Amino acid sequence: MRAVVAKQAGRDGRDGRSVEFAEVGVPEPRSGEVLVKVDAYSVNRGETFQLENPPPDWRPGKDVAGLVVQAAADGSGPAVGQRVVAHPPAGGWAEYVAVPTDALARLPEQVSTARAAALPLAGITALRLLRAAGSLAGRRLLLTGASGGVGHYLVELAAAAGALVTAVTSSAERGARLAELGAASVVHRVEDAPGPFDLVLESTGGADLPLALARLAPRGELIWFGQASRKPVELDFFSFFAGPVSATVRHFSYADGDQPYAADLETLVRLVAEGRLHPEIGRVEDWSRTAEVLDDLRERRVRGNAVLTLS
Structure with missing residues (x-):
């Protein structure tokens, strides 16, 4: 073959x-x-x-x-x-x-x-990431790298679950589509996101992660699930005292141990068939x-x- x-x-x-x-x-x-x-x-x-x-x-x-x-x-x-x-x-x-x-x-x-x-990969990542984040109803959520495959699913699923999603994308055209999918706000740079946010889903790394972290509310959580910029992250411990007091930074991988993919694939297919995921x-x-x-x-x-x- x-x-x-x-x-x-x-x-x-x-x-x-x-x-x-x-x-x-x-x-x-x-x-x-x-x-x-x-x-x-x-x-x-x-x-x-x-x-x-x-x-x-x-x-x-x-x-x-x-x-x-x-x-x-x-x-x-x-x-x-x-x-x-x-x-x-x-x-x-x-x-x-x-x-x-x-x-x-x-x-x-x-x-x-x-x-x-x-x-599969993008959809399962989005499902499991939001599951790891817990209840989203009423929470203020910042999503970086929102215009990729995972980002589109995250915006639609999180908005449907009641989150107030601010999506970061460099393109106005892509931002318009994210707004159609449920993003409450679209910005083109992390610096433009007003905050504070209860939850940050960060996928770009480099300079964006510390900027996103600084926009967390007290006791907020940042879940780091990618490094699309391919640049290392540098964090200053003392900057925490001026912003996200008692913040949590957590790493996420969609390949969660030996958890099978079938159930999540069935969920994704059902949501698409019902017109609830695009x-x-x-x-x-x-x-x-x-x-x-x-x-x-x-x-x-x-x-x-x-x-x-x-x-």
Whole structure:
């Protein structure tokens, strides 16, 4: 089968052409896995970073949607012919991928595979992040890096839960969309966010994190879930005394131990089917253009998610 693979070591992967097509063997599912014929997959900016220094024998691809063509040998999971959205550990940018049955969800007729492919990584991150934040009703929430795939889901879900969301995005166009999704306020720099905020969800790192931290209310909480700027953070302990008294700073990772993904995927699919969650897909292309899309994603030329289709 054909698959998108990381280029061999020694070849420049920083110009957007960090991947190429190759012929690889069709995966053989283990007992608790199904074989999925991939119809669409989503690419994430974090994967562009991994491609700069890929592990040996690793193939990218964690967000896929398609058709089950081989059921799990242990009888778990969907039957052959069922459309699914899935979050395999790797290898999803290919014609076929083996997926654990606890990392997928069935798709109803009204949810297309292109929309579903944009759900797994960004959607699961948003769900679990808000779950970690606790009750949101009436809380003042600051979200940095709001115009990415995770940010769009966070704004819509948090606003629906009753939070007063201030979203930070550098683009007026993207800000208008975030307002449509429920953001009470949109600013273009963290410095422009008035505060104080009960909760900060911070994903950019660098200079933005201390600026966001300073806008916390007393005993507020900052949850740090990304570093899109790829710049280190420097914090001055004494600045806490002039602002966020007794603030909490917490690290978050969506891969929460051994917690399966199936239940969260089912929730995301249900919300989309009910019209309560809207995947923000800024780019849909044939998978032959994966390298170009990766370049655009790396350079922030894509709003929300980018989806590649194999049809």
